[in-house]
Amino acid sequence: MINRHSHEAVLAVLAALAIAVLALQSAEFLTPANLMNQGRLMTEVALVALVMTFVIASGGIDLSVGSIMGLSAVLLGTFWQKMGMPLPLAMVLVLFSGALCGLFNGFIIVRFGMPPLIATLGTLALYRGLAEGISQARSVRGWPEWFAQIGQGSFAGVPVQVWILLAAMAVAVVILGYSRWGRTVYAIGSSETAARFAGLPVDAAKYAVYTASGLAASLAAIIFVSRVSTTRSDMGTGLELDVITAVVLGGTSIFGGRGTIIGTVLGLVVIQALESGLSLAGIKGDGTIVLIGVVLILTLLASTFAESRARA
Amino acid sequence: MQLAPQQAADPGVHAPVLSLRDISKSFGPVQALKDVRFDLRSGEVHALMGENGAGKSTLVKVLAGMHRPTSGTIAAGGSEVAFGSARDATAAGIAVVHQELLLFGEMTVAENVFSGRYPRSRAGMIDWGLVRRRARALLADLDCHDLDVDAKVASLSVAMRQRVEIARALNQNAKVLILDEPTAALAEKDAERLLDIVLRLRARGVGIVYVSHRMNEIFRISDRMTVLRDGQYVGTVDAAATSEADLIAMMVGRSIDQVFPKVEAQIGAPVLEVRGLSSGPLVQDATLTVRAGEIVGLAGLVGSGRTELALTLFGITPATSGTIAIDGQEVRIGSPKAARDAGIAYVPEDRGHQGLVKPMAIRENISMAVLDRLSPGGILRKGDEKRIAAEGFRRLGVRAAGIEQPVGQLSGGNQQKVVIAKWLETRPKLLILDEPTRGIDVGAKSEIHRLMGEMAQQGLAILMISSELPEVLAMSDRVLVVAEGRIAAELPRGEATPQTVGHAMTRRTGTTAHGRARP
Numbered sequence: 153m154i155n156r157h158s159h160e161a162v163l164a165v166l167a168a169l170a171i172a173v174l175a176l177q178s179a180e181f182l183t184p185a186n187l188m189n190q191g192r193l194m195t196e197v198a199l200v201a202l203v204m205t206f207v208i209a210s211g212g213i214d215l216s217v218g219s220i221m222g223l224s225a226v227l228l229g230t231f232w233q234k235m236g237m238p239l240p241l242a243m244v245l246v247l248f249s250g251a252l253c254g255l256f257n258g259f260i261i262v263r264f265g266m267p268p269l270i271a272t273l274g275t276l277a278l279y280r281g282l283a284e285g286i287s288q289a290r291s292v293r294g295w296p297e298w299f300a301q302i303g304q305g306s307f308a309g310v311p312v313q314v315w316i317l318l319a320a321m322a323v324a325v326v327i328l329g330y331s332r333w334g335r336t337v338y339a340i341g342s343s344e345t346a347a348r349f350a351g352l353p354v355d356a357a358k359y360a361v362y363t364a365s366g367l368a369a370s371l372a373a374i375i376f377v378s379r380v381s382t383t384r385s386d387m388g389t390g391l392e393l394d395v396i397t398a399v400v401l402g403g404t405s406i407f408g409g410r411g412t413i414i415g416t417v418l419g420l421v422v423i424q425a426l427e428s429g430l431s432l433a434g435i436k437g438d439g440t441i442v443l444i445g446v447v448l449i450l451t452l453l454a455s456t457f458a459e460s461r462a463r464a
Numbered sequence: 465m466q467l468a469p470q471q472a473a474d475p476g477v478h479a480p481v482l483s484l485r486d487i488s489k490s491f492g493p494v495q496a497l498k499d500v501r502f503d504l505r506s507g508e509v510h511a512l513m514g515e516n517g518a519g520k521s522t523l524v525k526v527l528a529g530m531h532r533p534t535s536g537t538i539a540a541g542g543s544e545v546a547f548g549s550a551r552d553a554t555a556a557g558i559a560v561v562h563q564e565l566l567l568f569g570e571m572t573v574a575e576n577v578f579s580g581r582y583p584r585s586r587a588g589m590i591d592w593g594l595v596r597r598r599a600r601a602l603l604a605d606l607d608c609h610d611l612d613v614d615a616k617v618a619s620l621s622v623a624m625r626q627r628v629e630i631a632r633a634l635n636q637n638a639k640v641l642i643l644d645e646p647t648a649a650l651a652e653k654d655a656e657r658l659l660d661i662v663l664r665l666r667a668r669g670v671g672i673v674y675v676s677h678r679m680n681e682i683f684r685i686s687d688r689m690t691v692l693r694d695g696q697y698v699g700t701v702d703a704a705a706t707s708e709a710d711l712i713a714m715m716v717g718r719s720i721d722q723v724f725p726k727v728e729a730q731i732g733a734p735v736l737e738v739r740g741l742s743s744g745p746l747v748q749d750a751t752l753t754v755r756a757g758e759i760v761g762l763a764g765l766v767g768s769g770r771t772e773l774a775l776t777l778f779g780i781t782p783a784t785s786g787t788i789a790i791d792g793q794e795v796r797i798g799s800p801k802a803a804r805d806a807g808i809a810y811v812p813e814d815r816g817h818q819g820l821v822k823p824m825a826i827r828e829n830i831s832m833a834v835l836d837r838l839s840p841g842g843i844l845r846k847g848d849e850k851r852i853a854a855e856g857f858r859r860l861g862v863r864a865a866g867i868e869q870p871v872g873q874l875s876g877g878n879q880q881k882v883v884i885a886k887w888l889e890t891r892p893k894l895l896i897l898d899e900p901t902r903g904i905d906v907g908a909k910s911e912i913h914r915l916m917g918e919m920a921q922q923g924l925a926i927l928m929i930s931s932e933l934p935e936v937l938a939m940s941d942r943v944l945v946v947a948e949g950r951i952a953a954e955l956p957r958g959e960a961t962p963q964t965v966g967h968a969m970t971r972r973t974g975t976t977a978h979g980r981a982r983p
């Protein structure tokens with residue numbers, strides 16, 4: 153038990169440490185207002201990271217999430233303003249097209265046996281290109297008030313999108329940790345051949361995780377558009393790196409077969425705490441990236457060490 | 465490298481090249497070895513015997529420097545040594561061919577033979593010409609002139625890979641060669657060739673540690689035998705003064721009926737009916753029937769298409785033509801999932817790769833083929849899962865720390881029991897067993913045979929692939945002989961003898977004398 157969860161333990165200590173240091177340094181940090189704001193800021197990355205945990209645990213990767221986010225944002229504006237659809241319908245269609253982008257990733261990977269890294273590197277360029285072609289460098293503004301609530305409003309004192317995130321988290325914890333689909337994902341990530349020989353629905357599971365990944369990216373896009381009240385075709389650029397960093401920091405093995413939602417959430421919290429703390433301390437963006445890189449490497453080293461100690 | 469043939473002298477005059485005293489090794493709570501002693505003389509073949517999980521491979525890994533013993537001493541050539549790594553053992557003249565081959569698949573044969581320690585030319589460059597020449601000479605020494613030293617190892621058969629491993633060991637100029645179940649994955653002919661090589665090396669004065677579950681081999685080649693039981697040293701005996709029964713009694717602590725008891729089962733209606741099944745070059749127009757309670761043996765040479773037939777029935781390589789019916793109902797089998805739903809279970813040949821998810825626990829592996837049954841509504845019932853895993857664990861007599869142990873840590877035979885437990889849990893109508901007792905100790909083997917009899921009595925139809933002819937003859941109600949992708953002969957129990965089956969195996973197809981009797 154100890155060695156199974158040693159990584160989460162290391163992370164939890166790290167998160168607590170980071171938060172304590174930040175709270176001591178800046179009186180603003182531990183205020184409810186700041187914490188809620190941090191929740192708002194991390195929601196988009198977090199939603200995508202939850203599903204990315206499944207993708208990576210199944211031995212795959214999805215580099216196209218940032219591009220799907222950009223394409224979804226552009227499509228939302230186009231459906232609503234250019235094509236005159238009712239906004240709720242446009243939102244549903246955007247979620248649908250995000251899922252479709254993910255399904256197409258799954259199709260290339262399953263049907264042609266292409267390595268996920270290469271397949272989604274290709275669609276990263278493809279979806280971004282589509283977004284740019286459709287948007288024609290024009291942005292869409294003037295969103296109705298009710299739509300702005302998703303990204304800017306609160307419910308019972310907690311930002312609306314944080315409620316969405318908490319719901320998604322609960323679903324992800326149950327599916328990955330307690331359902332047969334979660335078990336299937338781990339089995340595929342550990343040994344795809346053996347999973348297939350056990351009669352597990354390997355292809356269906358892969359379609360499902362990539363489709364869900366696309367869906368999560370388009371949901372993140374809707375929240376993002378609502379939060380910043382505009383659409384741009386370069387939205388979500390580099391999202392895949394933030395997401396993968398959080399998932400790997402959370403202890404999901406990049407080779408598949410291992411990883412938990414709790415780990416990913418802790419990874420997200422550590423990164424968010426570092427980013428906001430450093431910006432409160434007045435440190436610029438580049439410094440933040442360097443520090444996150446260092447933390448990532450040190451954490452993985454520490455948990456490898458803890459694990460080998462627990463085993464010996 | 466030129467190996468000078470040496471006189472085979474009386475083994476008694478050789479001093480021990482390797483000597484172990486009071487070696488213990490534990491993995492956490494698992495005590496894999498306890499106060500084991502072992503001596504190896506040069507020019508002898510010393511068999512290391514024991515049931516699955518007795519600790520043989522662990523001892524081998526201690527000798528190879530891969531495990532550090534918890535306590536005890538190792539002496540090589542009279543002086544005490546401590547192996548901190550595989551490199552140290554190699555430097556001490558110990559070469560090992562492991563149970564799971566460790567070659568680098570993407571590298572060529574010659575590169576593997578040298579594995580990083582290449583001869584250099586004066587300019588400091590790797591002398592590839594010399595590398596190839598020496599690899600070729602070494603392999604020719606091992607009787608394989610037919611092997612291309614530039615071929616990638618991944619493209620070779622298991623038998624060939626094994627020879628590459630041995631060539632690599634010889635290239636280290638080893639004084640001690642350790643072979644851990646080298647023949648488990650080999651066909652009879654290849655196994656014969658390997659034994660010849662072992663005997664030749666013995667004649668050159670190499671000390672050989674040989675691990676195997678095959679009794680006839682052990683008695684053919686070994687001079688002495690050391691037996692382990694549950695990680696403890698039981699004794700060392702001279703082969704000449706020991707009978708098979710004595711040895712088995714030492715291994716299992718009681719005597720065992722080694723003759724497979726064939727239980728008579730009520731043979732019922734056809735369960736599997738296959739007509740004109742084809743898929744690829746190795747499954748051609750197969751027609752066969754297996755009835756409830758019947759055990760049908762599939763005999764044939766390695767590469768004749770037996771496994772391919774099983775893979776087609778199981779949906780890995782779906783049929784391109786022909787029909788499959790289960791209980792009289794025609795079924796379409798396009799995937800292993802469809803096969804399982806139709807009531808077909810397949811225990812594969814390659815258990816490490818196809819049969820098990822090694823990092824996962826025994827519990828997770830046993831439940832893997834019945835996850836949907838265990839999760840109405842999608843949520844896994846952990847309680848039910850534990851219960852069926854514990855039941856399968858107990859029923860097959862798996863030896864492990866418990867159902868939470870990762871299967872990758874189990875000994876080979878215990879891994880096989882986990883695969884069988886997994887498939888029995890699906891309550892199949894037809895069970896296909898591909899080399900079910902390969903690498904399995906005598907006790908577990910007769911246990912698996914007993915289980916097969918019991919399952920047949922309960923009305924299960926069994927299709928068994930085995931390269932071990934005695935096993936096929938003893939267990940089968942009917943024997944189908946496969947040759948070149950076709951079913952070349954069908955022999956009822958009474959007519960199946962080593963001669964008739966052997967004859968059908970090698971006979972060219974098309975000249976079916978026995979006819980393919982239709983039931």
Ligand SMILES: Nc1ncnc2c1ncn2[C@@H]1O[C@H](COP(=O)(O)OP(=O)(O)OP(=O)(O)O)[C@@H](O)[C@H]1O
Nearest residue numbers: 491496516517518519520521522873874875876877
């Ligand atoms: N890395 C490990 N961690 C924990 N337990 C281990 C490990 N390696 C081996 N064991 C345990 O040590 C015992 C001896 O295993 P070993 O592989 O040496 O058996 P073996 O005699 O080679 O059996 P087989 O004939 O099936 O190959 C087993 O109970 C096994 O589960």
Ligand SMILES: [Mg+2]
Nearest residue numbers: 520521563876
């Ligand atoms: Mg072994």
